[in-house]
Amino acid sequence: MVKLKSLLLGLMVIGAVAYFGGGGTFASFSAETTNPGSAIASGTLTMSDTVTSVGTCASTNAPTSNNFNSSTACPQMLNLTNIAPGVPSPTGSAEVTIQNTGSIDAAKLFLYAGSVQSSLTTALTGGASVSTLPIAALRGAVNKGDSIVVSYGTQSQTFVASAAVAGGATAIPVTAQNAVYAFPIDSSVQDSNGNSLFSNQLSTGLTSGASVSAFAVSSLSGAIASGDTLVLTSGSNTQTFVASAPALAGATSVSVSPQAANFSYPVGATFIDTVTRNTNCYDTKTATAGGSPSKGADLNFNPTVGNPSCGTLLLWVQETTGGKYYCWTGQGSSPESANGLCVVPISVHPSASISSGAKSTISLASVNGNIQNNDTLKIAEGTKSDTLTAGQVQRFATGVTSLTVSGTLANSYTTAAVITDTTAQGLLNSDQANTITNFDTAHNYQVGKIQLAPILTDGTTDTANPVQLSNGASRTFQIGVYMPAGSGIPQNFLQGLQSTFGLGWHIDQ
Amino acid sequence: MQAGGIYRRVRRASGRDSATWRMKQILATLIVIGGLSSLTAASTYALMNSEAGNPLSTASTGTLTLSNTVNAGTACFSYGAGSAGNSNPGCTALFTSTTLNYPGTPLTSKVQITDNGSIDASNLSVWMTGCSTVPTPGAPTPGGGNPCDAASGDNFALQETDLSGTPTFCWYPNFAAGACTLSAGTLGDFFTYVNSNSPYDLALTTPSGPAAGRSRYFSIVVQVPSGASNTLQGQAAVFGLTWHVDQ
Numbered sequence: 001m002v003k004l005k006s007l008l009l010g011l012m013v014i015g016a017v018a019y020f021g022g023g024g025t026f027a028s029f030s031a032e033t034t035n036p037g038s039a040i041a042s043g044t045l046t047m048s049d050t051v052t053s054v055g056t057c058a059s060t061n062a063p064t065s066n067n068f069n070s071s072t073a074c075p076q077m078l079n080l081t082n083i084a085p086g087v088p089s090p091t092g093s094a095e096v097t098i099q100n101t102g103s104i105d106a107a108k109l110f111l112y113a114g115s116v117q118s119s120l121t122t123a124l125t126g127g128a129s130v131s132t133l134p135i136a137a138l139r140g141a142v143n144k145g146d147s148i149v150v151s152y153g154t155q156s157q158t159f160v161a162s163a164a165v166a167g168g169a170t171a172i173p174v175t176a177q178n179a180v181y182a183f184p185i186d187s188s189v190q191d192s193n194g195n196s197l198f199s200n201q202l203s204t205g206l207t208s209g210a211s212v213s214a215f216a217v218s219s220l221s222g223a224i225a226s227g228d229t230l231v232l233t234s235g236s237n238t239q240t241f242v243a244s245a246p247a248l249a250g251a252t253s254v255s256v257s258p259q260a261a262n263f264s265y266p267v268g269a270t271f272i273d274t275v276t277r278n279t280n281c282y283d284t285k286t287a288t289a290g291g292s293p294s295k296g297a298d299l300n301f302n303p304t305v306g307n308p309s310c311g312t313l314l315l316w317v318q319e320t321t322g323g324k325y326y327c328w329t330g331q332g333s334s335p336e337s338a339n340g341l342c343v344v345p346i347s348v349h350p351s352a353s354i355s356s357g358a359k360s361t362i363s364l365a366s367v368n369g370n371i372q373n374n375d376t377l378k379i380a381e382g383t384k385s386d387t388l389t390a391g392q393v394q395r396f397a398t399g400v401t402s403l404t405v406s407g408t409l410a411n412s413y414t415t416a417a418v419i420t421d422t423t424a425q426g427l428l429n430s431d432q433a434n435t436i437t438n439f440d441t442a443h444n445y446q447v448g449k450i451q452l453a454p455i456l457t458d459g460t461t462d463t464a465n466p467v468q469l470s471n472g473a474s475r476t477f478q479i480g481v482y483m484p485a486g487s488g489i490p491q492n493f494l495q496g497l498q499s500t501f502g503l504g505w506h507i508d509q
Numbered sequence: 510m511q512a513g514g515i516y517r518r519v520r521r522a523s524g525r526d527s528a529t530w531r532m533k534q535i536l537a538t539l540i541v542i543g544g545l546s547s548l549t550a551a552s553t554y555a556l557m558n559s560e561a562g563n564p565l566s567t568a569s570t571g572t573l574t575l576s577n578t579v580n581a582g583t584a585c586f587s588y589g590a591g592s593a594g595n596s597n598p599g600c601t602a603l604f605t606s607t608t609l610n611y612p613g614t615p616l617t618s619k620v621q622i623t624d625n626g627s628i629d630a631s632n633l634s635v636w637m638t639g640c641s642t643v644p645t646p647g648a649p650t651p652g653g654g655n656p657c658d659a660a661s662g663d664n665f666a667l668q669e670t671d672l673s674g675t676p677t678f679c680w681y682p683n684f685a686a687g688a689c690t691l692s693a694g695t696l697g698d699f700f701t702y703v704n705s706n707s708p709y710d711l712a713l714t715t716p717s718g719p720a721a722g723r724s725r726y727f728s729i730v731v732q733v734p735s736g737a738s739n740t741l742q743g744q745a746a747v748f749g750l751t752w753h754v755d756q
Contacts, residue, residue: 043557044557045557045558045559046559047559047560047561048561049561049562049563051563057561057562057563058561059559059560059561067558067559067560068559068560068561069560069561069562070560070561070562070564071564072564072565074561074562074563074564075563076563076564076565076566076567077563077566078566078567078568079566079567080567080568080569081569081571082569082570082571082627082628083568083569083570083571084570084571084573084628084756085570085756086756087756094566096563098561102557102559104557106559114562114563114564139564139565286569286570286572292625292722293571293572293574293625293626293627293721293722294572294574294586294588294625294626294627295572296569296570296572298572298574298586298588299572299574299588299595300588300592301588301592301593301594301595309568309570313568383714383715383716481568483568483570490594492573492594492595493594494570495570495571495572495573495574495595495626496569496570496571496572497569497570498567498568498569498570499567499568499569500565500566500567501566501568502562502563502564502565502566503562503563503566504560504561504562504563505560505561505562505563506558506559506560507558507559507560508556508557508558509556509557509558
């Protein structure tokens with residue numbers, strides 16, 4: 001496209017010179033005036049991304065010198081540890097403020113999942129052959145054959161991954177080619193196939209009617225999780241299998257639940273894992289093995305294949321700009337809740353001791369979630385617990401907040417007691433839709449970016465507004481995660497896993 | 510003819526019939542195409558944009574795991590070698606058949622159950638995996654009796670203690686603070702009521718722990734009853750206990 005544009009621009013110039021210049025050969029008379037010294041200054045469209053109490057990141061400070069800053073210098077939203085299913089974290093959300101720091105209004109503001117990306121940790125030498133890209137910990141997984149784009153400023157070059165690489169890796173092997181530019185340290189490295197399905201080809205054909213319990217492949221291009229749906233295709237023939245065991249990238253065999261082949265699929269027939277994607281969110285086992293307490297690396301029942309924690313953790317993005325609320329993702333976003341509130345659990349302390357007896361109000365130290373009217377609130381301390389019923393809607397709030405309730409406490413409580421919203425947790429515990437993995441696959445840089453129209457009133461947006469983030473303006477979001485407790489479902493496989501993920505924000509003129 | 514020729518030259522020099530007219534048409538078209546492509550396609554890259562991200566957020570789950578230490582032995586972990594899915598059936602036996610038992614002489618094995626994970630356990634339960642009898646290895650004349658008989662078999666007690674071994678609560682056969690009355694219970698009776706279908710919650714309150722990093726201590730006591738018949742001679746009881754914690 002760039003070459004074509006260059007060609008067309010060149011032709012335009014030639015044409016213009018020939019046309020007008022040619023005209024000069026037969027125009028005998030001429031006159032000319034000049035207005036010198038005119039100056040046209042362009043405005044700026046830049047943004048900052050602030051995580052309250054953590055830090056600020058400016059697009060203008062991008063190490064890649066292109067106004068796109070997704071470096072690790074940008075603030076980390078969440079750093080949650082020791083999460084247990086069904087237990088809301090008292091620090092389970094972060095406040096993020098996006099500001100247009102430029103002089104030009106942004107017509108569009110987008111939110112999406114972080115890309116599968118990283119940055120160079122060693123510069124590439126222009127003209128030298130490159131077979132490995134040395135990178136900072138890879139955010140997401142790369143599949144064999146993915147296109148890996150290295151860019152800095154206006155320079156970019158696309159490599160092809162020659163092997164699959166897991167999240168957190170510090171190098172990507174690529175098919176050797178010469179670097180077209182001396183890409184410096186911190187140049188962006190992005191998997192342009194990130195968040196997409198990956199496919200493989202059979203290295204041994206199947207016989208129609210014969211039972212199939214495994215696919216033979218020369219080298220699996222990405223990891224497959226047990227239970228993944230694999231669709232085998234050859235021409236117009238197709239058959240769906242289910243992986244019966246996890247298979248790591250590079251494996252030469254994929255076990256499937258036995259069934260008879262419905263066609264003699266030849267060598268080269270393609271099968272696609274319709275479930276596992278190389279999303280930006282990836283799981284690793286926590287810490288290193290040994291010592292106490294036990295860590296993920298000690299355990300033998302928590303495989304990371306398929307990123308099960310990413311696929312279980314629920315994500316919400318609750319906008320709170322100017323006291324107006326809108327749920328952009330999470331339970332409450334589709335359909336949008338009438339009052340714009342995501343279902344967000346709370347885990348808060350009373351701001352003062354609470355005596356036993358009938359209650360009409362309680363005082364909370366802060367509210368780190370959303371309480372809906374009539375929600376059941378559990379108050380617990382040590383071996384004591386009681387329930388109350390919320391008598392009002394209460395949204396995210398800092399500082400001491402009075403809450404209208406009804407009910408009678410059998411016990412008294414100190415400020416160490418923990419108050420949770422069991423109604424919200426009940427709704428979230430059965431939620432398998434609003435996971436980080438699903439967000440990554442539905443809303444990423446390639447597809448499905450969420451356009452954040454300004455909030456008109458709670459739960460409604462002004463989609464006709466031509467400006468979504470005016471210069472100097474900012475918008476504020478509460479973002480958090482919750483590990484649901486699957487009712488009756490053993491979740492030991494989620495022990496000791498760390499999910500790493502990111503969000504991207506983008507404005508257009 | 511001459512005039513016409515001059516006229517044609519004049520027209521061709523400056524108008525639609527000029528020699529360069531077709532070329533100019535082509536070039537003008539190219540200007541338009543080039544201009545359009547430049548201006549319209551350029552809008553996709555000439556417009557300003559800006560981007561920032563919040564990378565590397567992390568959410569880490571904790572662990573809920575058990576260690577099981579018999580007497581002064583080595584800790585056995587729920588996730589250790591031989592385990593599957595955080596359940597380890599291969600921990601140290603409480604007693605061995607080489608430890609001969611005599612009527613009225615109790616044998617005691619101490620068990621330390623520790624939540625060595627990072628998440629508090631809300632509840633600890635136990636159940637007997639089975640109780641069966643076999644001839645004592647090497648016994649010349651097994652009596653043929655059943656030490657797992659609920660009425661006349663071996664006595665059994667499940668005693669909770671503190672770290673020093675001082676009894677704190679008897680879970681079986683009594684259900685009371687302090688020390689157990691060993692003679693009041695049997696292996697068979699315990700198994701009848703406490704098995705995989707009906708685990709025994711070792712809880713006086715909720716949550717009953719152990720909390721992360723904390724332990725609970727138990728003494729498992731068995732005894733051939735003081736008044737045992739000769740049928741229990743040379744007979745071994747084979748049983749196991751499973752310890753379980755929930756978040």
